[in-house]
Amino acid sequence: MQRKKTNIWPYLLITPAVLIIIAVVLVPALNAILMSFQSYDLRRPSSIGFVGLSNYIDVLQDKLFWASLWRTILWVVFGVGFQFVFGFILANFLNKSFRGRGVVRAVSLIPWVTPGVLIGLMWRWIYDGSYGVLNDLLMKVGLIHEPIAFLAQESTVMPSVILTIIWQGIPFFALMLLAGLQGVPGELYEAADIDGATGFQKLFRITIPAIKNTIFVTTLLRIIWVANSVDVIFNMTGGGPAYASQTLSVYVFNKANALNLGYSSTMSLLLTFLLLLVAIPYLKNMFANQEA
Amino acid sequence: MKRKKVLALTLALAMAVTSFAGCAKQPAASSSAAGSQAAGGEPVTITHWYWADSSDYSAKMKEIVEDFNKSNKSNITVKAEEYPWDGGAYSENLFNAVMGGGGPDTAAWKLTATPLFTANNLLANLDDYVAKWEKKDDIDQNIYNIMKQAGGSDKLYVMPWNIQVLYVYYRPSIFKKAGVEVPKTYEEFLEAIKKTTMDTNGDGKTDVYGFGMRGAKGGQEPWGSFIYGRGGSFENLTSPESVQGMQDFIDLYKNGYVPPTATQDGFNEIIANFKSGKTAMTIHHTGSSKGMVETFGDDVAAFPFPKGKGQWTSMGDTENVIFEASKNKDAAFEWVSYLAAGEGQEKWCKITGNVPVSKTVQELPEFKDDKFMKASIEGQSYAGIIPIKDTTTEWISTIWPNTVASALSGKESAADAMKTLQEGLYGKK
Amino acid sequence: MQHKRTPMQNFLLLYLPLFVMLLFLLFPFYWTFVTSIKPEAELYGSVVTYWPHNLTFESYRKLFVDFNFLKPMGNSFVVAIITTLITLTVSMLASYSFSRFRFAGRKAFMVLFLTNNMFPTVLLLIPLYAIMRSMGLLYTPASLVLSYATFTIPFSVWLLNGFINDLPLSLEEAAMVDGCNRAQAFTRIIFPVLVPCLVATGVYIFMTSWNEYTFAVMFTNERNRTIPVALKNLIGQLGVQWDLLTAGGIITIIPVCIMFFFAQKRLVEGLTAGAVKG
Numbered sequence: 001m002q003r004k005k006t007n008i009w010p011y012l013l014i015t016p017a018v019l020i021i022i023a024v025v026l027v028p029a030l031n032a033i034l035m036s037f038q039s040y041d042l043r044r045p046s047s048i049g050f051v052g053l054s055n056y057i058d059v060l061q062d063k064l065f066w067a068s069l070w071r072t073i074l075w076v077v078f079g080v081g082f083q084f085v086f087g088f089i090l091a092n093f094l095n096k097s098f099r100g101r102g103v104v105r106a107v108s109l110i111p112w113v114t115p116g117v118l119i120g121l122m123w124r125w126i127y128d129g130s131y132g133v134l135n136d137l138l139m140k141v142g143l144i145h146e147p148i149a150f151l152a153q154e155s156t157v158m159p160s161v162i163l164t165i166i167w168q169g170i171p172f173f174a175l176m177l178l179a180g181l182q183g184v185p186g187e188l189y190e191a192a193d194i195d196g197a198t199g200f201q202k203l204f205r206i207t208i209p210a211i212k213n214t215i216f217v218t219t220l221l222r223i224i225w226v227a228n229s230v231d232v233i234f235n236m237t238g239g240g241p242a243y244a245s246q247t248l249s250v251y252v253f254n255k256a257n258a259l260n261l262g263y264s265s266t267m268s269l270l271l272t273f274l275l276l277l278v279a280i281p282y283l284k285n286m287f288a289n290q291e292a
Numbered sequence: 293m294k295r296k297k298v299l300a301l302t303l304a305l306a307m308a309v310t311s312f313a314g315c316a317k318q319p320a321a322s323s324s325a326a327g328s329q330a331a332g333g334e335p336v337t338i339t340h341w342y343w344a345d346s347s348d349y350s351a352k353m354k355e356i357v358e359d360f361n362k363s364n365k366s367n368i369t370v371k372a373e374e375y376p377w378d379g380g381a382y383s384e385n386l387f388n389a390v391m392g393g394g395g396p397d398t399a400a401w402k403l404t405a406t407p408l409f410t411a412n413n414l415l416a417n418l419d420d421y422v423a424k425w426e427k428k429d430d431i432d433q434n435i436y437n438i439m440k441q442a443g444g445s446d447k448l449y450v451m452p453w454n455i456q457v458l459y460v461y462y463r464p465s466i467f468k469k470a471g472v473e474v475p476k477t478y479e480e481f482l483e484a485i486k487k488t489t490m491d492t493n494g495d496g497k498t499d500v501y502g503f504g505m506r507g508a509k510g511g512q513e514p515w516g517s518f519i520y521g522r523g524g525s526f527e528n529l530t531s532p533e534s535v536q537g538m539q540d541f542i543d544l545y546k547n548g549y550v551p552p553t554a555t556q557d558g559f560n561e562i563i564a565n566f567k568s569g570k571t572a573m574t575i576h577h578t579g580s581s582k583g584m585v586e587t588f589g590d591d592v593a594a595f596p597f598p599k600g601k602g603q604w605t606s607m608g609d610t611e612n613v614i615f616e617a618s619k620n621k622d623a624a625f626e627w628v629s630y631l632a633a634g635e636g637q638e639k640w641c642k643i644t645g646n647v648p649v650s651k652t653v654q655e656l657p658e659f660k661d662d663k664f665m666k667a668s669i670e671g672q673s674y675a676g677i678i679p680i681k682d683t684t685t686e687w688i689s690t691i692w693p694n695t696v697a698s699a700l701s702g703k704e705s706a707a708d709a710m711k712t713l714q715e716g717l718y719g720k721k
Numbered sequence: 722m723q724h725k726r727t728p729m730q731n732f733l734l735l736y737l738p739l740f741v742m743l744l745f746l747l748f749p750f751y752w753t754f755v756t757s758i759k760p761e762a763e764l765y766g767s768v769v770t771y772w773p774h775n776l777t778f779e780s781y782r783k784l785f786v787d788f789n790f791l792k793p794m795g796n797s798f799v800v801a802i803i804t805t806l807i808t809l810t811v812s813m814l815a816s817y818s819f820s821r822f823r824f825a826g827r828k829a830f831m832v833l834f835l836t837n838n839m840f841p842t843v844l845l846l847i848p849l850y851a852i853m854r855s856m857g858l859l860y861t862p863a864s865l866v867l868s869y870a871t872f873t874i875p876f877s878v879w880l881l882n883g884f885i886n887d888l889p890l891s892l893e894e895a896a897m898v899d900g901c902n903r904a905q906a907f908t909r910i911i912f913p914v915l916v917p918c919l920v921a922t923g924v925y926i927f928m929t930s931w932n933e934y935t936f937a938v939m940f941t942n943e944r945n946r947t948i949p950v951a952l953k954n955l956i957g958q959l960g961v962q963w964d965l966l967t968a969g970g971i972i973t974i975i976p977v978c979i980m981f982f983f984a985q986k987r988l989v990e991g992l993t994a995g996a997v998k999g
């Protein structure tokens with residue numbers, strides 16, 4: 001439908017967004033890229049200088065980097081995966097009409113509204129091995145007989161923090177998908193009902209295709225967001241015990257806090273690169289669909 | 293579409309403002325105009341950053357500032373801004389602000405941050421100010437020396453304020469039940485931990501642990517006492533004595549004399565465990581004594597960390613600094629010296645229970661007669677700080693907790709862990 | 722989905738799973754609330770109590786009377802609402818452009834927007850602080866609005882782009898055939914249908930600005946502190962002041978929920994609200 005001749009409208013429309021972003025992040029971002037090629041440790045300002053690729057070589061030889069990368073993968077796959085599944089289910093519930101729907105919609109956003117500062121601490125408190133309510137509940141039900149120090153053991157710490165991020169992210173998906181569902185024309189369902197389609201058929205043949213783009217975009221954005229999120233893990237465990245819950249973004253954060261900015265810039269550029277790799281199939285698919 | 297026009301206009305305006313402001317570099321946001329001569333009637337405003345460990349401290353700080361503003365004769369107004377402690381990220385936030393060209397004139401301080409700031413030439417040298425200060429001898433020379441060491445030179449950048457000395461809290465009633473005396477030596481201390489670990493209701497599970505071990509961030513302080521107890525030291529963490537001290541630490545955990553949550557227990561948890569009667573002993577300073585007495589009354593007491601082959605306890609610290617960028621250093625010094633030896637010192641130490649640096653204040657009866665203060669002052673002679681290198685903050689916040697956790701869980705041997713710790717602090721050989 | 726279901730089916734397929742999910746989502750909130758009204762001794766007691774034996778609302782009194790907690794709340798509201806309005810407007814324009822026009826550099830810009838949020842903010846802090854200072858925005862709400870806008874615009878553009886792509890093109894085409902120009906087609910046809918998506922995106926922007934800590938602690942001072950910083954001030958070296966912290970959490974959550982309760986009514990508009998006539 002588009003005319004091929006150059007049109008200034010599309011450029012005008014994106015100008016405000018582009019300008020704001022350039023004004024704020026352009027310089028810092030370029031700076032960060034430069035830092036990755038320097039020995040840039042503010043604790044040793046006298047030795048700041050260009051070192052070529054040596055940061056990259058160091059990072060790639062850092063065992064902790066690879067271990068953190070692996071945990072990032074677990075963190076994202078399980079975290080976003082379950083957020084999506086539960087969020088999708090919840091969105092479908094919230095799209096039905098029942099009494100008190102407004103209230104249910106409002107309160108189901110609570111995990112998202114909760115300040116990040118509080119989330120980590122509250123969950124730490126829930127998981128607590130001595131006074132935690134989770135242990136108490138599990139013991140009352142009889143699933144366990146002795147309290148488990150969820151965050152103090154290497155074997156349980158990762159699943160515990162993942163559960164927290166799932167909790168935190170469900171409302172995001174629920175809300176976004178719920179909004180997407182509003183655009184699905186009701187006639188499609190009526191037609192399907194006449195054809196005698198089952199619930200599952202309607203789900204896979206109508207609902208999902210109709211909000212396909214929304215699903216693509218929300219999962220992609222959420223992957224990026226979760227992969228970069230620091231505060232939940234940081235407030236719950238600081239990445240410990242024994243680095244057992246340190247994801248790449250937490251590692252970057254810890255290194256940046258230690259003011260070894262060269263090293264942490266390098267790691268975050270690698271993370272950015274990996275995220276772009278993840279994004280490519282999404283982008284291809286999306287752009288291909290649009291050209292069609 | 294009208295909206296678009298409006299938007300374009302707003303944006304153009306914003307850009308214009310931006311570019312203008314970009315040219316006109318403003319002076320450090322905090323300091324008011326020039327005029328370093330504060331004396332006389334010329335009003336001066338300085339900004340001070342601090343953190344508060346509780347809401348009471350926060351209120352007290354505001355009160356001290358107000359008193360100072362009213363009472364000082366140089367027409368100085370201190371504007372105090374509270375910042376979150378944020379698990380120590382306070383120092384990084386401060387650093388980012390000062391590096392970004394802003395930040396306050398003065399700030400509350402932790403010694404560990406000193407190398408970072410001095411390496412970047414951000415702190416004002418205080419030697420001349422102190423030399424001229426009439427109350428300089430009210431603070432022990434030894435304390436000045438520690439401040440200088442932290443800066444890595446013989447120059448003074450940090451103004452002493454108050455200190456805390458770690459000691460062992462214990463529950464006399466539990467000691468009595470277990471039939472142990474207050475330990476006099478390191479070996480007796482280990483023995484006491486074992487004996488006070490008890491199953492009080494006979495269900496086969498431990499109900500009281502001998503010692504509340506701090507395995508998360510901050511745990512390096514009590515841990516250091518174990519290393520020295522065996523004759524080791526921070527200077528050489530890989531010596532057999534140091535490794536033996538680490539082994540003691542690990543054994544306490546493995547043999548169930550400390551709560552199983554120890555690898556993630558921080559301040560909150562060790563205090564909570566002690567207060568709920570879950571542990572018989574734990575290590576902390578006077579900052580928690582008020583709460584302890586509220587909970588237990590007379591059933592809580594203290595002893596200094598006992599001597600083994602060596603003896604060491606951690607000295608916690610809080611100071612104040614003046615930044616090089618401050619335009620009003622004279623006024624700033626008047627303020628930080630008010631905190632170091634004036635009314636500010638007395639008020640702050642009274643509410644926090646910290647050990648004053650001012651000798652005059654130390655002599656006040658509230659400080660001299662307090663049993664916890666006594667344990668602190670007794671410990672003062674062998675109290676020390678972890679070597680302050682540019683690596684120290686990272687060592688404290690990530691390397692120590694993670695390495696010790698992996699040693700406690702048995703993934704790493706004591707010797708390997710100590711090697712990691714040594715390299716983390718002093719660099720690889 | 723309009724099958725006639727028996728009440729039993731309704732219960733098993735809708736209410737029960739919904740209830741379980743809400744339980745999971747809301748329990749931590751309940752626990753925060755209970756913690757805020759428990760005296761400290763009960764917090765660390767040997768028995769976990771699910772409703773306090775001794776209620777105390779002291780922490781709420783303290784927050785409002787001694788701390789003037791309304792001030793950071795007000796600051797947060799101002800920052801979050803202004804950010805939401807700016808970001809929504811700017812992103813709506815950009816996403817419409819990305820979705821409905823094909824132009825040189827389109828893909829590059831979209832990818833650039835995406836990468837913007839892949840980079841951790843801690844590494845940008847020092848230069849950003851310097852930029853804010855040289856613009857004279859430091860310690861004003863504008864600095865927060867600007868930084869939040871920067872980090873919410875790319876996501877919002879993508880989100881809205883996704884939503885718009887899901888809207889059938891036929892809607893506008895029909896309108897444009899009927900003689901509307903593009904702007905009219907947008908305001909009359911697309912915009913009403915987009916309302917639920919704008920609400921959802923707006924909520925995203927609002928939450929992000931509402932909960933942000935790293936920039937907030939650097940770019941504000943006591944006058945314009947926002948909630949996350951005020952809450953973080955309650956955690957000192959001597960541990961967490963649980964009562965105040967949890968009470969502060971509850972106070973910040975409730976008004977946002979109430980706001981959303983009203984906003985969500987807009988979520989059901991859109992197609993059903995009658996924008997589609999044929």
